[in-house]
Amino acid sequence: MSETPDILRVNQLRISFQLQRGALDVVRGVSFRVPLGKTVALVGESGSGKTVISQAIMGLLPKAGSISGGQILFDDPLKVDGGEPVDIARLPRDGREIRHLRGGRIGMIFQEPMSSLSPVHTIGNQIEEALRLHRPIKAGEGRSITEAMLEMVGFKNPHRAYRQYAFELSGGLRQRAMLAMALICHPALLIADEPTTALDVTIQAQVLNLMRSLQSDLGMSILLITHDLGVVANMADEVVVIYHGEIMEAGSANDIFRHPQHPYLKALLAALPHFDMKPGERLTALRDTSGDLAPVMTSRRQTLAEQTSTAQPSTPILAVNNLRKTYPGKRSGILGKRAERVVAVSDVSFEIKRGECLGLVGESGSGKTSIGKLIMRAIKADSGSVVFNNGSGPVDVLALHGPAGRRFRTAIQMIFQDPVSSLSPRMTVLNIIREPLEIHNQGSPSEQTARVADLMSAVGLDRRFLNRYPHSFSGGQRQRIGIARALALDPELIICDEPVSALDVSVQAQVLNLLKDLQRELGLTYLFISHNLAVVDYIAQRIAVLANGRIVEIAPRGVLFRSPAHSYTQALLKAVPFPDLDHPLDFTSVALRGASNPKNWAPQFQDEGDPASLTPIDLGQGHIVLARATIDRKELVA
Amino acid sequence: MLRYLIRRFMIMIPTLFFTSAIIFTVINLSPTDYFSNYVAELQAQGEKADMSRVEFLKREYGFDKPPVERYFLWVGGLLHGDYGYSFEYQLPVKDVVGDRLYLTILVSFSTILFTWLIAFPIGIYSATHQYSWADYGLTTLGLLGLAIPHFLLALLFMYFANVWFGLSIGGLMDPQYLNASMSWGKVRSVLAHVWIPVLIIGTAGTGAMIRTVRANLLEELQKQYVTTARAKGLHPFRILIKYPLRLAMNFFISDIGSILPSVVSGAELVAIVLSLQTTGPLLIHALQTQDMYLAGSFLMFLATLTIVGVLISDIALAFLDPRIRLQGGAR
Incomplete structure (x- = not known):
C-alpha cells in the first residue's frame, strides 16, 4: 500500500491532561496514518481518546490538555516546494501556521450540528467567513462561491439558505451546512467527529452518501471518528480501533471485519445487535454485570399470582384506540396567520399483550415520544382512548382522576433517554429510587429502604452505592438507577423512551440484556420506543413503525424485517448501515429526499390530502399495513 | 414583528x-x-x-x-x-424637579458609562484568563467594590479629602453657581465635581457588572460554536468579539430595562451624604413630608421609565437575536 502517499502520519502520539490530582495520560503512544484520498475510521467507545486525537490534529485541545510526545505530520499535497511535512504537534497554540491549516487545509465537522453553529449568525455569514479567511476573495465573489457550495452539499435553494439561521434548518440540513463550512476552502483532510450520531438513520445515510461523493469530487481524505461499526463498514478504507488511549488493532476494513484478531474488537462486534440474530440469542456485553433478582421476585410473584387467577390471557394489558394529539402551529411571517395545528399523533391504535414487548420505531418528529407521554398522561390527548387492563377489569386511562388516577400511576412507569438529566444531581441514589415509594406511601421508611436495596441488586448495582450521588456513576450505571426507579412501584407496564440511545455499544448491550432479563423474570410488559431498528429488533416481539404521527405498519419482528410492505419501512430498513462488508448500504437507492415524506411512497400508501382514505389492512400473521382501502391485498404483499 | x-x-x-x-x-x-x-x-x-x-x-x-x-x-x-x-x-412639581432632573441624568449616565468602560474589559479579561492570578485579583477587587456600601465609601472619601487635602468634595458645583443661570463657569464647576459621585456610585455597579460579564462570557466560551470558529482558523480575538461576546450581550441588553429608572432616581443615600442636587433626596423628602403630588408624580415617572425601559430592551433583543425575532417573541 505504499503507492498512495500519506497525507497524515501520527507517530507515537501521547496526550496528557493536567488535572487537580495530577497528570492523566489520555492518549498513550498512538500511531496511524491517513492515505491520500482515503477514509480512515478511528473507532472506540466514549473515553477511549478518539476525540482528543482529532482535537490534537486540529490544534484544538482544551487548555488542560497538551501533547506530551510524538509527532503529527501533515503532508499537504498542495505544497509548492515539496518540502518537509509540518509537525502539527510542535506548532504554537492558535499561532499563525496552525490557523492557516485549520479550515484552510484541514476541515472539521462535529457531532452536534445544532450547537456547532452560532444561533445568531446566518449560515451564509458563517460559511463565507471561512472562505474569506483563507482565500483572497473579491467583494462580490464571496456570496456566489458560498451559494455554490451550499448547492453542492444539497441545499435546494442556496440563495435562500444563505440568509437562514441554524435553528430554521432540520438536523440533516444543519450538518450539510457544517460540511459546506468545512469544505469551502477545499481542504486536503476532513475530520468528521461522530458526524451522523445525532441524526436519524435515513438522514444519516444521506449525509454519509454526501460525504462520499464530495470526497471523490474534491479528492480529499477523511478521518472518521465514530463508535458505530455500521457506519465504519460502509465508509472506511482503513480502520483503527482504539481503547483507553491505545491502539488495539489497525488494518484495512477488509481485515478488520473479516478477521478480527484482538479480543476487544471481537467483543465490540459481538455486543452489537444485528438483524440476523437467532431467536433467544444474547448480546455479549464487554463487561457483563448481572443482577440478583431474587429479593424483588418474592413480592412480584404475589402480585402475579393474584392477577393470573383473574386475568384472561387474551385481553391486552393496554389498548390504544384512535389516539390523536395536535399542537398549535407557528405563525409565519410578520403579520401572517397562525398556521394550521401540527398533527403530532394521528389516529394511532395498537394493543400490547401481557408480557410482550412492543417496539415503536420512528424518526425524530414522528410522534413516538408524544405517544408515550399521552399514555402516561403527561400531555392531554385531543381524542381517542387508552384502556388499561391488568386483570381487574378495563380502566379508561384518559378519564381517570382523583385517587383512582393516583393508584393508576403505579401501574405504568417510564425509563428515559438521557441518564444524566433524568436523575436529580442533588439527590442520593437512595432518595431517587425511594421517591416513588414515598409519594405513594408504600411501606414504612425501613421497608422502603430495604426495597431500594433489593432494587439496586436487581439492576446489578452494589447496595453500598446507595448514599452516592448520580455524578459518581457512569452513563450505563445511571441508566440502571433509572430502571430501578421505574421498578420501585412494581409496575405492570414500562414505557422505555430511547433507553439506550445515549449509551455506548458495549454498555447498550448490558442495559438491553438487563431489560430482557427483567421482562422475563418479572413478567413485565414494555412499550419500547426507539429510532434504532437493530435495537428494537433485539428486544421487541412486535414492532410498530410510525411516520408523521401515524402507524404505517405493525408486524411481528421476523415478518417486518423479512417482508416489509410499506414504502417507508422499506426505506428505513435500507438506510440502516450494517457492520458487515457483505451488506453495504445501497447509496444509490437510498431515498435521497425525505423518506418520511409521503410523496416518495408508493401510490397505494398516499392519502392524497384525505387522511381518512387510508385504513389498516390485515395481511395475516398479525401483519397490518396502512394503505388505501381500495387497494388489493395482493399488491401490498408483492 | x-x-x-x-x-x-x-x-x-x-x-x-x-x-x-x-x-x-x-x-x-x-x-x-x-x-x-x-x-x-x-x-x-x-x-x-x-x-x-x-x-x-x-x-x-x-x-x-x-x-x-x-x-x-x-x-x-x-x-x-x-x-x-x-x-x-x-x-x-415640574418646577421643583426641573434642574435637578438634568443633573441626575448627567450623574447617572456618567456613572453608567464609567461602569461599562471599566467593567467590560475587566470582565472579558477575567473570563478569557480564567483562574489566572489576574483573574483572581480583579474578581476580588470587583467583589470588594460590590461589598462596600455606597454611602460608606462616600463618607470615607469626604473624610479623607478633608483631612488630607483640606477639600470639601460635597455638592455638584461650587456654591456660588447653585441658583445661578447656565454659564461656562457653571458647566466647568459641575464637570469638576461630577467625577467623585460617579466614582463612588460606580464602584458597586462595576463590581456587579464584572461578575455578570465574566459569568456570561465563560458560559458562552465553552459552547461548541466557539470550537467551530476555531476550527475555521479564525483568530482567537476575532472569535471572541464575533461569537461569544455577541451572545453574552443578551443579558446586558435585557438589563437596560432596570437601568432607566435608576438613572432618574439616582443613588439616594450617596446623594444625601454628598449633598448632591439630584432628585434622590427630593423624593425621600417628599415621602417624609407626605407631599403627595410631588411623591406620587415622581413615583409614576419612575414606573413609566421602568416599563419603557423593559420595552426598549425587549425590542432591542428582538432585533439582535433572530431566535426571538423569528421564533418565540414575535408569536
Whole structure:
C-alpha cells in the first residue's frame, strides 16, 4: 500500500491532561496514518481518546490538555516546494501556521450540528467567513462561491439558505451546512467527529452518501471518528480501533471485519445487535454485570399470582384506540396567520399483550415520544382512548382522576433517554429510587429502604452505592438507577423512551440484556420506543413503525424485517448501515429526499390530502399495513 | 414583528393604569396627609396656622372630594403634563424637579458609562484568563467594590479629602453657581465635581457588572460554536468579539430595562451624604413630608421609565437575536 502517499502520519502520539490530582495520560503512544484520498475510521467507545486525537490534529485541545510526545505530520499535497511535512504537534497554540491549516487545509465537522453553529449568525455569514479567511476573495465573489457550495452539499435553494439561521434548518440540513463550512476552502483532510450520531438513520445515510461523493469530487481524505461499526463498514478504507488511549488493532476494513484478531474488537462486534440474530440469542456485553433478582421476585410473584387467577390471557394489558394529539402551529411571517395545528399523533391504535414487548420505531418528529407521554398522561390527548387492563377489569386511562388516577400511576412507569438529566444531581441514589415509594406511601421508611436495596441488586448495582450521588456513576450505571426507579412501584407496564440511545455499544448491550432479563423474570410488559431498528429488533416481539404521527405498519419482528410492505419501512430498513462488508448500504437507492415524506411512497400508501382514505389492512400473521382501502391485498404483499 | 410591537404597546396601558392606582392608594392609605402634618407642626411650635390658606389648598386640589374622584383628577392631570403642585415648596412639581432632573441624568449616565468602560474589559479579561492570578485579583477587587456600601465609601472619601487635602468634595458645583443661570463657569464647576459621585456610585455597579460579564462570557466560551470558529482558523480575538461576546450581550441588553429608572432616581443615600442636587433626596423628602403630588408624580415617572425601559430592551433583543425575532417573541 505504499503507492498512495500519506497525507497524515501520527507517530507515537501521547496526550496528557493536567488535572487537580495530577497528570492523566489520555492518549498513550498512538500511531496511524491517513492515505491520500482515503477514509480512515478511528473507532472506540466514549473515553477511549478518539476525540482528543482529532482535537490534537486540529490544534484544538482544551487548555488542560497538551501533547506530551510524538509527532503529527501533515503532508499537504498542495505544497509548492515539496518540502518537509509540518509537525502539527510542535506548532504554537492558535499561532499563525496552525490557523492557516485549520479550515484552510484541514476541515472539521462535529457531532452536534445544532450547537456547532452560532444561533445568531446566518449560515451564509458563517460559511463565507471561512472562505474569506483563507482565500483572497473579491467583494462580490464571496456570496456566489458560498451559494455554490451550499448547492453542492444539497441545499435546494442556496440563495435562500444563505440568509437562514441554524435553528430554521432540520438536523440533516444543519450538518450539510457544517460540511459546506468545512469544505469551502477545499481542504486536503476532513475530520468528521461522530458526524451522523445525532441524526436519524435515513438522514444519516444521506449525509454519509454526501460525504462520499464530495470526497471523490474534491479528492480529499477523511478521518472518521465514530463508535458505530455500521457506519465504519460502509465508509472506511482503513480502520483503527482504539481503547483507553491505545491502539488495539489497525488494518484495512477488509481485515478488520473479516478477521478480527484482538479480543476487544471481537467483543465490540459481538455486543452489537444485528438483524440476523437467532431467536433467544444474547448480546455479549464487554463487561457483563448481572443482577440478583431474587429479593424483588418474592413480592412480584404475589402480585402475579393474584392477577393470573383473574386475568384472561387474551385481553391486552393496554389498548390504544384512535389516539390523536395536535399542537398549535407557528405563525409565519410578520403579520401572517397562525398556521394550521401540527398533527403530532394521528389516529394511532395498537394493543400490547401481557408480557410482550412492543417496539415503536420512528424518526425524530414522528410522534413516538408524544405517544408515550399521552399514555402516561403527561400531555392531554385531543381524542381517542387508552384502556388499561391488568386483570381487574378495563380502566379508561384518559378519564381517570382523583385517587383512582393516583393508584393508576403505579401501574405504568417510564425509563428515559438521557441518564444524566433524568436523575436529580442533588439527590442520593437512595432518595431517587425511594421517591416513588414515598409519594405513594408504600411501606414504612425501613421497608422502603430495604426495597431500594433489593432494587439496586436487581439492576446489578452494589447496595453500598446507595448514599452516592448520580455524578459518581457512569452513563450505563445511571441508566440502571433509572430502571430501578421505574421498578420501585412494581409496575405492570414500562414505557422505555430511547433507553439506550445515549449509551455506548458495549454498555447498550448490558442495559438491553438487563431489560430482557427483567421482562422475563418479572413478567413485565414494555412499550419500547426507539429510532434504532437493530435495537428494537433485539428486544421487541412486535414492532410498530410510525411516520408523521401515524402507524404505517405493525408486524411481528421476523415478518417486518423479512417482508416489509410499506414504502417507508422499506426505506428505513435500507438506510440502516450494517457492520458487515457483505451488506453495504445501497447509496444509490437510498431515498435521497425525505423518506418520511409521503410523496416518495408508493401510490397505494398516499392519502392524497384525505387522511381518512387510508385504513389498516390485515395481511395475516398479525401483519397490518396502512394503505388505501381500495387497494388489493395482493399488491401490498408483492 | 409589527404585531408584536403593537401588542407590547397595548399591554403598557393597563400596566401603567394599575401602577398609578397602586401608587395613589399607598400614598392615601396613611391616616394623615400633608395638611394635617403642616398644621400639627405649626401648632407644636406654638404658631397659629393660616387655616384659610389650608382650606383653600384643600379645596383647590380636591381634598374634599372622594378619593376615587381625586385619583382621576390626578391621572387626568398627568396625561396632559400637569404633574400637580408641591405643597412643601409651594411650586408646581415640574418646577421643583426641573434642574435637578438634568443633573441626575448627567450623574447617572456618567456613572453608567464609567461602569461599562471599566467593567467590560475587566470582565472579558477575567473570563478569557480564567483562574489566572489576574483573574483572581480583579474578581476580588470587583467583589470588594460590590461589598462596600455606597454611602460608606462616600463618607470615607469626604473624610479623607478633608483631612488630607483640606477639600470639601460635597455638592455638584461650587456654591456660588447653585441658583445661578447656565454659564461656562457653571458647566466647568459641575464637570469638576461630577467625577467623585460617579466614582463612588460606580464602584458597586462595576463590581456587579464584572461578575455578570465574566459569568456570561465563560458560559458562552465553552459552547461548541466557539470550537467551530476555531476550527475555521479564525483568530482567537476575532472569535471572541464575533461569537461569544455577541451572545453574552443578551443579558446586558435585557438589563437596560432596570437601568432607566435608576438613572432618574439616582443613588439616594450617596446623594444625601454628598449633598448632591439630584432628585434622590427630593423624593425621600417628599415621602417624609407626605407631599403627595410631588411623591406620587415622581413615583409614576419612575414606573413609566421602568416599563419603557423593559420595552426598549425587549425590542432591542428582538432585533439582535433572530431566535426571538423569528421564533418565540414575535408569536
